[in-house]
Amino acid sequence: MFLQALGALAAIDSEGGCGEMEESYPWFKEYDLVKVPRTLEPYQNIPTHGFLDQAAAAVPKLGCVQLGLEMAYPEIKEHAERLANALASMGVEKGDRVVTLLPSSIQYVVADSAISKAGAVHVPCSFLEAKDTLAHKFTESGPKALICLDEHLATAESLREYMAAPNIIITKLDDYSGWSSKRGELPDVMWLTDLIDQAKPVPPRVSIEPSKDLETLLFTGGTTGLPKGCMLTHRNIVANVLQNIAIFGPVTKVLKGNISVIMGLPFFHSYGHCIMHTMIGGLQANMLIVTDPRDVKAMLELMRKYNPVLQFGVPTQFMKMLEEDIRAARVIGISGSAALPPTVQEKFEESSDGGYVSEGYGLSELSPVTHFNVSTNIRVMGGRQGVKVLNALLFNPVSIALTRAQAKLLGPKGFGKMFTGIIGFLAKRSRKSSKVREVERKATIGIPLPDTEVRVVEVDSG
Incomplete structure (x- = not known):
C-alpha cells in the first residue's frame, strides 16, 4: 500500500502551484524580517539528478569526503x-x-x-x-x-x-x-x-x-x-530542496559553493535523504560524510580538519557531543527528526566555541521538511533590529559579490574558519543580551517554508 505525497509540496505542479496566499498569514512577518521570499515559483522543472x-x-x-x-x-x-x-x-x-x-x-x-x-x-x-x-x-x-x-x-x-x-x-x-x-x-x-x-x-x-x-x-x-x-x-524533492535553502535567507547566496558541511545523518532516513539533496543541489557544498552517525569523535575530527559551517544531526547526536570536548564545534547545528530539548541547545551553546543549534520539522509524506525555527538565527544575529542591520550591511548585492569573491580565494576551509568566527562572536554576544534571549526563546514553534499551505482537517474516525 502506497501513501501519495500530500500537502504543500504535492500542491506544486506544472499547472499552477499553490495559488495566491493570504496577506494575513502570520509567518509572512518573519519572512519579511529574515528576507525569505513568499513564493519560489516557478520551480526548476528538472529531475532530482x-x-x-x-x-x-x-x-x-x-564533492564528498569519506574515510580519507x-x-x-x-x-x-x-x-x-x-x-x-x-x-x-x-x-x-x-x-x-x-x-x-x-x-x-x-x-x-x-x-x-x-x-x-x-x-x-x-x-x-x-x-x-x-x-x-x-x-x-x-x-x-x-x-x-x-x-x-x-x-x-x-x-x-x-x-x-x-x-x-x-x-x-x-x-x-x-x-x-x-x-x-x-x-x-x-x-x-x-x-x-x-x-x-x-x-x-x-x-x-x-x-x-x-x-x-x-x-x-x-x-x-x-x-x-x-x-x-x-x-x-522529482518535483516534490526538487521543491523541498529549494524551500530548505530559501528559509535561511540571503546568507545562502554567500555560502553556496563555498563551504563544507558535516553530514552525520543516515541518508536512508527521510531527513538525511532530503538534506543530502539540499547540500548537493541547494548549497553545492563539500559534504563531510560520517558513515556511522554514532561516531561523534569522527565528527569532531572532521570539524578540526575542514572547518565546516553547518552540521546536520539529530538530538541524540548533539547530546552525545556534550560528553566530548566540543570547543572545536564552532558550527551552526541543524537538528531534526525529533524534538530538540532546550537544555541540550543551551548546553551546546555554552560548551562550544560560539556554535549553536536550530531545528526543522517535517514528515516523510511531505518530502519531508515543512517548518524551520528561525528564532535561533534571529537571536544569534542580535535580535530583530540586529537582523535588519546585518541584512542591510552584509547581504546587499555588492557585499554578497565581494564576500563570494573572498570566499573563492580562501577556499571552503579558510572561509569556513572566517565565517564561523564571525558567527561565534555574534552568538557569544547574543547570549549576554537578556532582552534578545527573552524575545527569541528556545523551543519556539517553526514557521512554514515558502509555498507551504497549512490546512487543519477535522476527521471523524468513528
Missing part, C-alpha cells in the same frame, strides 16, 4: 552515469524499483543519482530493520535490483525471493576510502565497483516528467502499523 549535474559543473573541485577519500562532484557524476548504464543493461527500466541497504556514504550518493538517471524509483531501506519489515517493503515495491554492503549479503540473499529480478549488487564501505580495499569472490552477486568500471559513462535516454514521475518510494517508520510507502515525485 539534475542537482548533481549542476554541482559538477558549478563547483568541480568540491576526497571525491569531486564530476567524478561522482561519472560514477552515477556508469551505474545508470549498468542498471539499464540488467533490465531496469523507467518506473522500476531499486532498493538500497546502504549507510550514509558516497556509494549512497552515486546509487541515488544513478537510479534517478535510469528513470527508476529509489527505495531506501535500513539494514538495521528486521527481516519481516524489509520483506514487507520488498513485497510492496517489487525491486528489480538491490544495492548493499557485502557485510549484509546474508540479509540480501534472504530477501531475494521478494524481488522482481535477482540482481544483487554489493560494495565494501572502504571501496570509497583513502586506502586500498580487499575482497573475496562471491557467487551470484555483482560488485558495484566492477559494474562502474565496465560500463560506459552514458546513462540511458529516459524521458522524466518531474511533476508526475516518482523519484523515491520512502517508507514511513510504521509507528501506527505497517510501514507505508510515500510516493515522492
Whole structure:
C-alpha cells in the first residue's frame, strides 16, 4: 500500500502551484524580517539528478569526503552515469524499483543519482530493520535490483525471493576510502565497483516528467502499523530542496559553493535523504560524510580538519557531543527528526566555541521538511533590529559579490574558519543580551517554508 505525497509540496505542479496566499498569514512577518521570499515559483522543472549535474559543473573541485577519500562532484557524476548504464543493461527500466541497504556514504550518493538517471524509483531501506519489515517493503515495491554492503549479503540473499529480478549488487564501505580495499569472490552477486568500471559513462535516454514521475518510494517508520510507502515525485524533492535553502535567507547566496558541511545523518532516513539533496543541489557544498552517525569523535575530527559551517544531526547526536570536548564545534547545528530539548541547545551553546543549534520539522509524506525555527538565527544575529542591520550591511548585492569573491580565494576551509568566527562572536554576544534571549526563546514553534499551505482537517474516525 502506497501513501501519495500530500500537502504543500504535492500542491506544486506544472499547472499552477499553490495559488495566491493570504496577506494575513502570520509567518509572512518573519519572512519579511529574515528576507525569505513568499513564493519560489516557478520551480526548476528538472529531475532530482539534475542537482548533481549542476554541482559538477558549478563547483568541480568540491564533492564528498569519506574515510580519507576526497571525491569531486564530476567524478561522482561519472560514477552515477556508469551505474545508470549498468542498471539499464540488467533490465531496469523507467518506473522500476531499486532498493538500497546502504549507510550514509558516497556509494549512497552515486546509487541515488544513478537510479534517478535510469528513470527508476529509489527505495531506501535500513539494514538495521528486521527481516519481516524489509520483506514487507520488498513485497510492496517489487525491486528489480538491490544495492548493499557485502557485510549484509546474508540479509540480501534472504530477501531475494521478494524481488522482481535477482540482481544483487554489493560494495565494501572502504571501496570509497583513502586506502586500498580487499575482497573475496562471491557467487551470484555483482560488485558495484566492477559494474562502474565496465560500463560506459552514458546513462540511458529516459524521458522524466518531474511533476508526475516518482523519484523515491520512502517508507514511513510504521509507528501506527505497517510501514507505508510515500510516493515522492522529482518535483516534490526538487521543491523541498529549494524551500530548505530559501528559509535561511540571503546568507545562502554567500555560502553556496563555498563551504563544507558535516553530514552525520543516515541518508536512508527521510531527513538525511532530503538534506543530502539540499547540500548537493541547494548549497553545492563539500559534504563531510560520517558513515556511522554514532561516531561523534569522527565528527569532531572532521570539524578540526575542514572547518565546516553547518552540521546536520539529530538530538541524540548533539547530546552525545556534550560528553566530548566540543570547543572545536564552532558550527551552526541543524537538528531534526525529533524534538530538540532546550537544555541540550543551551548546553551546546555554552560548551562550544560560539556554535549553536536550530531545528526543522517535517514528515516523510511531505518530502519531508515543512517548518524551520528561525528564532535561533534571529537571536544569534542580535535580535530583530540586529537582523535588519546585518541584512542591510552584509547581504546587499555588492557585499554578497565581494564576500563570494573572498570566499573563492580562501577556499571552503579558510572561509569556513572566517565565517564561523564571525558567527561565534555574534552568538557569544547574543547570549549576554537578556532582552534578545527573552524575545527569541528556545523551543519556539517553526514557521512554514515558502509555498507551504497549512490546512487543519477535522476527521471523524468513528
